[in-house]
Amino acid sequence: MAAPYAKLPGWVDYGLIPLVNLTVAFLVAGLVVLLVGENPLRAAQLLVQGAFGSGDGIGYTLFYATNFIFAGLCVAVAFHCGLFNIGGEGQAYVGGLGVAIVCLAFDSIFPWWINLPLATIMAAIAGALWALIPAWLQATRGSHIVITTIMFNFIAASFMVYLLVGPLKPVSSMAPETRTFAEGAQLPRLDWMLEMFGLTIRSSPLNITFLLALLVSFGVWLLIWRTRLGYEIRTMGFSPTAAKYAGVNQTRIIIVAMLVSGGLAGMMALNPVMGDQTRLQMNFVAGAGFVGIAVALMGRSHPVGIIPAAILFGMLYQGGAELSFEMPTISRDMIVIIQGLVILFAGALEHMFRPTIARLFHMAGGGALRPAAEPGE
Amino acid sequence: MGTFETLILILDSTVRLAIPLMFAALAGLYSERAGIFDIGLEGKMLAAAFAGAAAAAVYGSAWIGLFFAIIISVALALVHGFASITHRGNQIVSGVAINFIAAGTTIILGQAWFRQGGRTPALSAEGSRFTAIELPFAEAVADVPLLGPIYSELISGHSILVYLAFAAVPFTWWVLFRTRFGLRLRAVGENPGAVDTAGISVTWLRYRAVICCGILCGFAGAYLAVAQNAGFVKDMTAGKGFIALAALIFAKWKPVNVLLACLLFGFLDAVAIRFAGINFFGLFEVPPQFMQSLPYILTVVLLAGFIGKAIPPKAGGQPYVKER
Structure with missing residues (x-):
């Protein structure tokens, strides 16, 4: 099947x-549920109920979705440039350092609405810096960015452990975390927003970062589709040789795209660090950076796709936690499987069903849309 | 304890820590030399460790454990092959997917089957674990100065898989550089078009390479769960698959270099475990976290081309499209 895929x-x-x-990804996940001896339909029902059945459930779902929006945007921007940034996890972790520096310095000086923009900028800078070396090596020395960003995830983990058991830890404390931030570095919750829809909230960590995530999504759309830089990034991702011929400075575009990508990952740290735990903890990213890969693939690297994909994963995360109360054999790790299956079917095997669907489509009378060559030869 | 004894102990744990890296890095060598990038080494190793420990616990035999470890690892390798060879999908994406599927499934199935918080039952029964082999005269020569401890502590007293790992290095070299299969495998990673022109199936060749990769990852996982430890604990690979990947790049995709790179990374790990913080001449202290991240830092430096140049197989990562 060397023929180009039929136009649909x-x-x-x-x-x-x-x-x-x-659907196929979820069916296979259902098989795993069946394999551990539970009813997949009931599991799905419990999951949706846990995620959307109560005001708190929705609050948590959107709280997790906030992380995944940032992580998804991070992967998506790099995708547009033809780069695969697996380093979102590490960039978000180091982004947390940027947040913590601002919070620890100014939390009893400024109110939150001054600290939030400061922390956002610092988080983005820290995340971007962590992406800078892999980007620079890719652009100038051709080192494969997938490998270097994986390595930087591990280096980030060691680096942050070093800081959290050492310099950042209060002397009197045993736990590897910073002190709790004062009120000036605690972000307001969005309980009022959910209550507007008639929901009752007891404890939900959903905070103003969610609105920031939506705003940033719009910003990314503007950047990628409405600016000259975005055009250059997309050209580079579509065809590096075309970009070069058109006079695009490849080194510059690769580095800028990765800085934006790393910055977006860094901003993710605002949500858990400043919005929920109000201190910097070990492993606070907890795999959210990797979820971004699934989110970006599912959302086709477009903010309009990424937001629902992130909410879907937020639902899986929150619903999965509720589910494990009812079905103890199905812990939250089920999400990791689903995430893997989504990446497999929506990413690596995205063309598996395409020839079949194309054939069905033509049989159903789409004769005007003849493919460039017959599929299946 | 004298410096010499300490050194022997460190080298001994170097060997133990390097073995899973060697198996996994050699696994990656087969795959990547054939043009299939594999960042799913970690996932295959983890799944193999779980399958190996589970089977060894249920059947009471380490060898049956090894068998199941290989079966599961090869199955995942075939999924990777199906996605990246047959469907020409993105190899990186496929590898990432396999890592997640393995990470989640091992925990869920472990909890459902054994109900010990994701662990498998401890392998205590006779024969359910690969135990240390005493080489001949190990006891007798232990008192000989210098060479005695080296022989009895360092060389003797490992499980069969350790010796297999060391044997796998020259074997891999022989396969890749002295057999027809090896020549073709390397060719398909450099120029699949030429291999195709010679009338050899690129697809079948790459599938065989991926299967070799699965088998060796199976050994790596079995070593972790059935030899080094007595059972599976969740996330027990803890990034070893990625260190193996780093070692493979560090070794510039050459078998003998793989051995050296894995021993180096194993040594760094052993030193980091042994010394909480190393003091250099009383001037400054090197934190253990730095030692732990040194393999990754070294790999980045190497990739940057500052110590030699690591050139991957030319056709690596690109799906082969047969011309018409």
Whole structure:
């Protein structure tokens, strides 16, 4: 099948095929549930109920989704440039350092609405800096960015452990974390927003970072599709040689795209560090950076796709926690499997069902859309 | 304890820590030399460790454990092959997917089957674990100065898998550089078009390479759970698959270099475990976290081309599209 894939209408390409891939991923996940001796349908029901059944559930779902929006945008921006940034995890972790520096310095001086922009900038700078070396090596020395960003995840983990058991830890404390931030570095909750919809909130960590995430999503859309820089990034990702021929400075574009990507990952740290725990803890990212890969693949690297994909994963995260109360054999690690399956079917095997769907589509009378070559030869 | 004894102890744990890296890095060598990037070494190793420990616990035999470890690891390798060879998917994405699937499934199935918080039952029964082998005369020569401890502590007293790992290095070299299969495998990683022109199936060749990778990852996982430890604990690979990947790059995709790189990384790990913080001439202290991240830092420095140049197989990462 060396033939180029048949041309299909947009709704099939961006709607139907991702939906089929996603369905298959969830069916396989259902098999795993069956394998541990539980009923997949009931599990799914409990999961949705846990995520959306109560005001607190929704609050938690959107809280997790906030992390995943940032992580998804991080991966997506790099994807547009033809780069695979697996380092979101490490960049977010180091981003937390940026947040903590601002919070520890100014939490009893400024109110939150001054500290939030400061922390956002510092988080983005810290995340971007952590992406700088892999980006620079990719752009100038051709070192594979996938490998270098993986390495930087591990280096970040060691680096942060070093800081959290050493310089950042209060002398009197045993736990590897910073002191709790004062009120000036605690972000306001969004309970009022959920209560507007008639929901009752007891404890939900959903905070103003969620709105920031939506704003940043819009910003990323503007950047990628409405600016000259975004155009250059997309050209570079589509065809590096075309970009070069058009006079795009490749080194500059790779580095800038990765700095934006790392900055977005860094901003993710605002949500758990400043919005929820109000201190910097060990492993606070907890795999959210990797979820970003699944989110970006599912959302087709477009903010409009990334936000629902992030909410879906937020739902899995929150619902999964509730589910494990009812079905102790199914812990939250089920999400890791689903995440893997989504990456497999929506990413690596994204073209598996395409020839079949194309054939079905043509049999159903799409004769006007002849493919460039017959599929299946 | 004298300096010499300490050194022997460190070298001994170097060997133990290097073995899973060697198996996994050699696994990656087969795959990547054939043009299939594999960042799923970690996942395959983890799944193999779980399958090996589970089977060894249930059947009471380390060898059955090893068998199941290899079966599961090869199955995951075939998923990677299916996605990246047959469907020409992105190899990195596929590898990432396999890592997550393995990480989640081992915990869920472990909890469902054994109900010990994701652990498998401890392998205490006779024969359910690969135990240390005393080489001949190890006891007798232990008192000979210098050479005695080296022989009895360092060389003798490992499990069969350790000796297999060391044997796998020259074997891999022989396969890759002295057999027809090896020549073709390397060719398909450099120029699949030429291999195709010669009338050899690129697809089948790459599948065989991926299967070799699965088998060796199976050994790596079995070593972790059935030899080095007595059972599986969740996330027990803890990034070893990625260190192996780093070692493979550090070794510039050459078998003998793989051995040296793995021993170096194992040594760094052993030193980091032994000394909480190393003091250099009383001037400054090197934190253990730095020692732990040194393999990654070294790999980045190498990739940057500052100590030699690591050139990956030319066709690595690109799906082969047969021309019409």
